Amino acid sequence: MYARIQNRLSKLINNRQGSSLSGGLKGIEKESLRVSQQGKIAQTPHPKALGSALTNPYITTDYSEALLEFITPPFSKTTDALSFMESAHAYASQHLSNEMLWGASMPCIVDGDMSIPIADYGHSNIGKMKHIYRVGLWHRYGRSMQAIAGIHFNYSLPEDFWAVYQTLEGDTQSAKDFISQSYMDMTRNLHRYGWLVLYLFGASPAICKSFIKDSKHSFETLDNGTLYKPFATSLRMSDIGYKNDSQSDINISYNSLDKYVSRLVAATQTPFDGFKHIGLKDDNGQYQQLNNNILQIENEYYSNVRPKQVAKSGERPSEALKKRGVQYVELRSIDINPFDPTGISASQLHFLEAFMIFCLLADSPAISADDKACVDKNLTLVASEGRKPNLALQHHGNEVSLKKWGLEVCQEMQSLCHQLDSDDETQPYANALIDQIEKLNNVELTPSALVLDAMKQHGLPFFRFAMKQTEKHHAFFKAYELCSHQQQRFNVATEQSFKDQIQLEKSDDLTFDAFLQQYFSQH
8 A cells, every 4th residue: 555655765765865855845834813911812903013914924914913924934954944933933922012922723712703803914906905805704704713723834845856756757747747746646645644634733622612602513511611522633623614615516626736726716716606695895895805706716715735836926826836836735734732832843843744755755546526525524533533532534445443544654654754864863753753653552642632631630721721821832932032133034024024015005006906807817
């Protein structure tokens, strides 16, 4: 079953090219809610001290004005990416006035939709578009689900790797097409094996009662303030997360880049009856959504993995992919680890890098409609019941225990981790793999189990537990000493972002309606 990965790895090593796997670019994106000292979602505007949310490359906002997003540049060293993320958190924390960064994926004290302010990006056409897109999400799905925070891990193989790999594969297509095809192979396997990420790193087994308004739900009550599922790993990635009926029939294909792009584009051009009642504009001429199609724009499609290409200013993501192919892959299914100040650890990142390379090198046949149903079922099952004793998943039409399958994958990753560690005597990849094997052998070591254990041990409802971690992390970042280089980097980015926003607003030469028409006519 896993012969393909060992064969490919052996070829690389035998041709003295094993080192070409090392040094790929890693980037982290992390969302964090700003909350008051009482743990309520901040109602204040995006802090001026953090620059323009539209144009600051490192600190921006996601759905809500209160939902900060920290973005690292791509780094070849994992420790550099983590250090940058840590310093960005420290910079933000030290510039927040009586507010903190919420230390968990699931928000608390949600006082209805209107307690979640929609992000504002100023008066430029692109800024208005970003805001209206979010208004559309509100009308379509509500705001609460958009306030859930997570972590995205971006990864690309080293440039030198591709020529070597293509030669060893005996592939004759263009480099661009081969790279894109290989990344789509990786993407399919990240879907197939994506349940493992939820088991190992899911950290949202419980939620605040204020988050669920519907009295008809499938949760159990842990205490007066907490709902939970006893064996859940990631409620963020379960049925309560940002998923919706309108997308169930899109049938996005990951079997080739062409199919992926064409079906994604079709969804942005196909009207959906369920959204027509929202209307395009209200009686005052204010946009209520960008359009009434299944997807307003490509990013509305919810997926735990995305093939990506850096889009130029005003360029559609699908157009960037079509023109320049896949540049990197974004893994979006990582919960915030409430036991870590930045929400993710070096061990996690080392494992995830090796896991993504495993998904590239392992056999990755096309995913049929039946396969997709199976993949989706496994993911939902592990999100809701991943720690259930003897849980069985669907694999090649048969049932297999989660533990057995997970250990098989980790076993196949051992030689890969050994290769990635070849120039590092501290063996970070092998040690990270050992950490994950321990979780598969002992479910109590998983983050989701540790969260519930900490809550029960100290008699804390989810809100009190998350608040305690938030205060602890806030103290850590307030005391964090930024070196002059780090301070300067964020200061310069902040100042430049205001200039860039002003320039964007001045340079607009189209009405907003004309701008939208031009944007959507790219295909």
